[in-house]
Amino acid sequence: MATTTTAPVVTHKDAHQTNTGISNNKLAMWLFLGTECLLFGGLISTYLLYKTRGNGRTLPTDIFDIPFTSVSSFVLLMSSLTMVLALSAINRGEVERSRAWLLTTAMLGGVFVGGQVYEFTTFVREGVGFTTNPASSAFYTLTGFHGVHVSIGILLLMSLVVASVQGKLKQSNAETVEIIGLYWHFVDIVWIFIFTVIYLIPAE
Amino acid sequence: MSDNVTDVETETAPDDDHHPSDLQYVKIALVLGLITAVEVFTYFESVLDWGDALIPSLLVMMVVKFWLVARMFMHLKQDKPILSGLFITGLGMAVAVYIVALLAFQFWN
Numbered sequence: 027m028a029t030t031t032t033a034p035v036v037t038h039k040d041a042h043q044t045n046t047g048i049s050n051n052k053l054a055m056w057l058f059l060g061t062e063c064l065l066f067g068g069l070i071s072t073y074l075l076y077k078t079r080g081n082g083r084t085l086p087t088d089i090f091d092i093p094f095t096s097v098s099s100f101v102l103l104m105s106s107l108t109m110v111l112a113l114s115a116i117n118r119g120e121v122e123r124s125r126a127w128l129l130t131t132a133m134l135g136g137v138f139v140g141g142q143v144y145e146f147t148t149f150v151r152e153g154v155g156f157t158t159n160p161a162s163s164a165f166y167t168l169t170g171f172h173g174v175h176v177s178i179g180i181l182l183l184m185s186l187v188v189a190s191v192q193g194k195l196k197q198s199n200a201e202t203v204e205i206i207g208l209y210w211h212f213v214d215i216v217w218i219f220i221f222t223v224i225y226l227i228p229a230e
Numbered sequence: 231m232s233d234n235v236t237d238v239e240t241e242t243a244p245d246d247d248h249h250p251s252d253l254q255y256v257k258i259a260l261v262l263g264l265i266t267a268v269e270v271f272t273y274f275e276s277v278l279d280w281g282d283a284l285i286p287s288l289l290v291m292m293v294v295k296f297w298l299v300a301r302m303f304m305h306l307k308q309d310k311p312i313l314s315g316l317f318i319t320g321l322g323m324a325v326a327v328y329i330v331a332l333l334a335f336q337f338w339n
Binding site for chain 1: 249289323332335
């Protein structure tokens, strides 16, 4: 009674299939982003509560440089475009083009972080340090946390670029690019919120 | 057996074909850039005085930008609804919790 069994053909894609039809890594990233909403929500609410508490000293809102921050915001927004173009290229198997877009995204992120460092330096020169008043503490904590997120994103992007140069990033790894892209876009939409609520809406 | 395999393949088929083209992404980015430009113009009161419409307008533009990036760049439009559910749950909880917190601290008084 010999029985013939046919072994299922397991491809790379099949190895990661789940009963939701979504890979665990992607699901975990979305879950993580959902929790990040709570983190940034707390930081933004704290700033809103403290933004007028200057203890008689200069408030961050008094020295905002809106034209400068607008350029930074535009740069971060365009980095979302280059990120999605990197994903689009790797999905088509165009590894070199994808690498170029990933590098561009990391560079735009670097310009944004550089702008933030310049802004912080200017604020400190104007006498608004981290412990100057509750408003400045809340402002630095919120924007600093965001800056750290962007910096982590740059490191993740550069790791993809390095993997690409070493020939380890192929079309089959498109999901890795997509997951890091999700993180990057999230950092962008958090800034969309911060730019409007913290910078553009008048303090009074 | 073969039916089951077909079901799995159909269920987990990649949906990359439905993603926007590069040109569509560029068009979305242009719209985002345009909205940002309008937002920045609100800062210069000498250009146009928005009056009481300023804050609602800024909030609407912010939501549109947020929605465009999440739907198109993060592919929530094409991906499975469970992902939108996860994100909206986190976002909704954050908004609800912190609105209550701001109310408790009499932020709007």
